[in-house]
Amino acid sequence: MRRFFQVSWLVVRKDLRVESRNKEMLLTTLFFAVSCVLVFSFGFVRGGEALAGSASGVLWITIAFSGTLALGRAFERERHHDALRGLLLAPAERPAIYVGKLLGVLLLLAFVEALVVIMVAFLFRAPLFQHGWWLLTLLGLGTVGFASVGTLFSAMLLRTRSRAVLLPVLLYPVTIPVLIMGVSGTFALVQPEPDLALARLWASMLCFFDVVFLTLALWTFEPVMTE
């Protein structure tokens, strides 16, 4: 088990090191997320008042869109110079490589989400920080569910020519339940009278989906990556 996490850590560290040098994924994802929130704010905020319930929807749609952009690039550095084969040839458990890539995506999305939450709270005047821990729980669980499937699909599509088109086509139908739960849970939190019991229910369901998605992804990563 120690070796498993050692390999995952090596992959995360390598990805962070590369990202710190070219900032390719971070800047594009951040820029896209900020643009998304700004455009939505022009549509849904009138006279300083946001459309009821729009904040939670905008938050999760922005996460889904910018997350898709990040996931599309997640294995891009492995594609160049065929570095993926170098990774797969290493005598390490292949799911450890998946976990490493997933953690890299999660760290990036956490950074983006921090900014998006602040922007949505400010522009939509949404009391997102009223129950900050619950929001953090929902965001964490939702992002894990979304990114675990997305990372697997991103790896699967690495050798296909139209991967940029195929990724959202495959990803959204599978992760729609996660997004709906995220929106519903967040909506319960930003009501004038927050419904914490409902938020807890949605968080539990997200937790269940995460376990299912992660188990399936860890189980299928090795056969999916064999040529």
Added chain:
Amino acid sequence: MPPSQNVDFTQVTLSNVSRSYGRRRALSQVNVVLSAGEIIGLLGPNGAGKSTLLGLLSTLAEPSGGQVFYGDLSASQGGAALRAQIGFLSHDLQLYPELTARENLEFFGGLYGLDRVPERATEALARANLSVRADDGVDGFSRGMRQRLALERTLLHAPRLVLLDEPFTGLDEASCTALVSRLTQLRAAGCIVVLATHDLDLVDPLLDRAVFLRLGRLGELGSAGPLRARYRAALAESPPPRGARGQADAARSAPTEPAP
């Protein structure tokens, strides 16, 4: 099987190995035995299936039919322990251009679970004649420098089965000589070295035997005469590819006389 367990690498056997990509058959009924302490040349025109064969030997790809045995183990039985004994230099160099030469070596050294990774990386950089550029990004390297670094990455974990796809690409004369000498050392150490190349004159004195692939079929090249002449004879004897495109490919891949 844990990675520390040894796999018998005295012989690697391909038994009736075929590989198809959809309807296209890249390898057909390949039978060959590779023995320890041998350098085997894998020759053939472009698109003959050389890279496919190396991919199968490396365990990265699975045969559509037949089996590859490493000693008594198949690829699926060997798992990580088997991969720990294989070094594969593909035509794409499997390096991260954003990382420095040292970081690339240390990353792969870590993945292979090696001890003394920084020291090994320093030694490898010295062998690649890249000590001075150790902390420079690989994206600023020439093709030859990348090739040398990728070769050291391939050999960093002292593999028993060494698979090299066009290892002389981009190398200058001194680097070619160093590589030839390195391959001789690997043979003396009892490694199996499989070398896919078009540099026939360079590898002629080096090879213990040569096999010839064309249209996915494998045959042994005889041992009498210069390698280039044997290769030409095999090319002339084997059936030409079907269709105008195949004939154009064959014409392109026919060996030319070396420059005087």
